[in-house]
Amino acid sequence: MSIVGTRVVRIEDQQLITQGGTYVEDLRAEALTGAVHAMFVRSPIAHARIASIDTSAALAAPGVVAVYTAADLDLAPRRTGPVVEPWLAGEVVRYVGEPVALVLTAERYQLADAAELVDVDYEPLQVVASIDGALAGETLLFPEPGTNVLQTTGGEFDDRAFDDCEVVLTRTIVNQRVAPAPLEVRGAACAWGADGRLTLWLSTQNAQIARSTVAKGLGVRSADVRVITPDVGGGFGAKIGADPEPVVLGWAAKRAGRPVRWTETRSENLVAMTHGRAQQNTVTIGGRRDGTVLAFRLEVVQDAGAYPRALFLPTLTELMATGVYHFPKVETSSRAVVTNTTPVAAYRGAGRPEATAAIERAMDLFAAEIGMDPAQVRRVNFIRPEEFPYTSPTGASYDTGEYVQALDRVLAAGGYAGLRAEQARRRETGDPVALGLGIAAYVEITGGDSGGESGRVLINPDGSVTAWTGSSPHGQGLDSTLAMLLSDQLGVPMDKITIRHGDTDEVPRAVGTFGSRSLQLGGSALRQAADEVIEQARALAADLLEASADDVELADGGFRVRGAPASGPVTWAQVAGQAELTADVWFGEGTPTFPFGAHLAVVEVDTLTGKVVLKRIIACDDAGPVVNPLTFQGQRHGGLGQGVAQALLEVMNYDADGNPTTATLADYSFITAPELPDFELVESETPTTRNLLGVKGIGEAATIGSTPAVHNAVVDALSHLGVRHLDMPATPLRVWQAITDARKAN
C-alpha cells in the first residue's frame, strides 16, 4: 500500500526533540575556530544626515578587534529598485535600525559595550513616517528620483465603470505593517578558506540566491562563495536570500582575517529585519441589490519602507485582486512609496493576503449595504467550476477550483444557521457579549514565476537513496514529505532515503523555498529524477533478468519481468552494483497553481470592554492531493495562528518621528496558546494539472484566509451597533472606540 496520503511522523524530529537543532548559533565547525563576534551599530534616528562617526572610544574598549564604517567599506554600491541602498549608511540614515557600523570583539559580552561607544553625530532631517506623508512629498527620502513614489502601475480608470450599479461603496482598508519575526532571529557565520573561498553559514530560505547576492555584493565569482544552510528556525518569507548584513560580514571576515559570527538580538530583529504587509488599499465595489457585483476597483498603496526591496508586492496584490469572484468590470492600480521606516518585503503570503483582505472586506461591506447574508453574496459571485481554467481580469490563470463547495463545507461544519440564530438571540436579549461570524473565501497563487527547481536522485551501491533538492525547508517537514514520495515511487523504505539540501557546493543550482513552491516544484523535480533513474535501472535489470527492458517493471521494491512473478526480483542494490544510477533534473518553468479555500471565524466581543475572543475557526484549505496529512495540517495550523494574530494583535507601530514603539516582544504581540482555540479543519482535494504531482502549495494558504475571516467576524459582531468597518488589529481599544463612535453617530 502506498504511504503517500497517510499520516507519517517526521524524520526530522528525532534530533530536534533530543539534542535540539543545529541553528547558526549552535555551529561548532572547525573553520569557525577563533571566530570573532559581530554586532551592527544601528541608527536610533529615523532620518538624519551623518555629520561624523568617531570610533576611537569603541576601538579602545576591551576585546575590540575592529570597528568598520562606510568609510572603510570598499564595496560597489548596491541598487535596490531605482535607488542606492548603502551597505552601511555613511551619509544619510533613513530608518531606525539602519546599520551604520560594524563592531567585532573577541567575546560576545563585549559587543554591546563597544557598540555603545561608537559615537555618531546625527543631524536630524524631516521624517516621513506614513504613507500620507510620503505622498505629500514635502520631504524626499531620495533626491535622485525626486519623488517618494518609486513605482506606479495602472490607474487609467474608467469614470463610468460603476454607472450600471444600484449600490456603490468605497472604503480604504489598512493592511497594517507586521513583523515576520521568526523565533530564530537572523544569524550568520563566515570564514575565508586558504583556497580564497568564503564559506557562509546563513539562516536563509535559499542558499543559492544568498550565494549570488553575497558574491555580487563582494565583487567575487559565485564559485568563490559557498553558502550552507543549517537548521533554520523559521523564515516566513523574510529569510529569502541574503540581506545586506551577510555581505558586510563576509567583507569584514576578509578585512579582519578572522572568521566572524553574528546573531542579532530580538529587538534588532524587530526593527532591522524586513517587515510585511504595510498596504493601504482603497476598494470601490458596485452592484445590484440582488447581490451581483458588477464592478470592482482596487487602488493599492504600498509602504515600501526606507528602501524598496520588494516592489513586486503591490503588483502581486493587483494580480490577485478579484479573488474567487467573477466580476464583469475590474480596475486596479498601485503605487509604492518610501518612508522612514524599516524596509518591507515578503511575509507569509506576500501580496496575496493583502488582496484577499481587501476583496473579502469589500464583499462584506457590500453585503451589509444591501442587507444580504455575506455567504449568499459570495455564492452569487463565485467563479463556477465549469469556468476553469479561468483567466481573471487582472491576468491570473486559475487552474482548478471548487469555491462554492469549499464555502458550503465550512458553513456546514460550523453549523452556520445555528450560529446565526444564536447571534440573533443574543442581540434580542441585549447580551453585552456579542457573537460575530466572519467568512473569507480565498484563492492564492503558489509556485509562481521564478523558474523551476532542481532535483537529483542517486542510488547508492547498498540500494539506499540519496536525493538532493533545491528546496530549502525551515520547519515545513519537507524532508519527510520528499522521502515519502521517493519511497513510494522507488519502493525503498523511508529509513533508507536521505534528503539533502542547503549547501551550494552540493546543490549548485536551485531556487529555494518561498511562495509555497517546494512540494509542487521541488517535489516534481525529484519525481522526474526518480523516473529517470527507474528507466536507467530497468535497462540494467533487464540484462540481469535476461529480458527486454520493456518487459521489466518495478514492483515491491525490486525489478521483475512483467507477468512473470517468479522472476527476480532484482534488487536496487544489485542494479546499483552494475553502474552509477543517478539523474539530475530541472523541473518546470514555475507554472503557478491556485490553491483556494474558505474560512469561518466565530468571535465573541465584549461590547463593554472591546475585548475580542476567537471562539472557533473552521478552515477548508484545498491544495490538491495531500502527501502527508500530518505536515499538511501542521502548515494550516501555523498559517491560521499567524493569520489570526494579524487580525487581532500584531502591528508594528511608529510614532510621528519614525521611532518604532513595538521594538521588543514585550510590546509586539505574538499570539500565545490561550488566545487561540482548537482549529477545526475541513478537508478537500482538487488536483491541478500543472505539475507531475497534481499538488498545489499549502504554506501560506491558511494565513491568507484566516485574517479576513477573523476581521470580518469582529465587524459582524458589532454590525447591529452600526459599525461597518474598523482597521486591524482589532485590539480592545480599537473595538471599544468603534463601538463608541457608532453609538455617537446613531
Added chain:
Amino acid sequence: MKVSIEINGRTVTGEVEDRTLLVHFVRERAGLTATNVGCDTTSCGACTVLLDGESVKSCTVLAAQADGHAVTTLEGLRGDDGGLHPLQRAFREEHGLQCGFCTPGMIMASVSLLAHNPRPTRQQVRDGLEGNLCRCTGYHNIVNAVMNASGQEVQR
C-alpha cells in the same frame, strides 16, 4: 567569579562574569546548545530549562544564581526506561514542532506543567504554556502533545 552547576547530572565549573546568564553558561560552557535564545525581554520561553526541577527562563537567571543548583536541559531528559521522555515522544507523534526552535523550551515547560498537573484540561495546557511562544505551529499540536503525554485524548 567561579560557579559550579550540575547540568544534566554532570558538574560544570567555570569562571564567569557577574552578568553571565545561565543560558549562555549552559550553551557555551557546558556546550549544550538545545536551549535557545529567542528574545531579550524574557518573553519567548525558548530558553526554558529546569532549575532544581522547576521551569525557569534561563535568560533571566544569572549563572551565579544557579551556583550549586541542578539544571536539566532537553539533552538531559529521559523516560523511565532510559529512552525518550513521554513528552519527547508525544511532541513527535502529535507533530508538536515544525522549525523546532521553540521546542526545547516548550518541552521543558511542559515537563514542569505536567509535574504540577498530571492530567490537565486543554485549556489548562494552553494557560500553562502562555509564556512559551511558537511562531510555527499555531499551538494546536503542542496542546495535543501535552495531552498525549499525560495519557489523555487528543484532537486531531
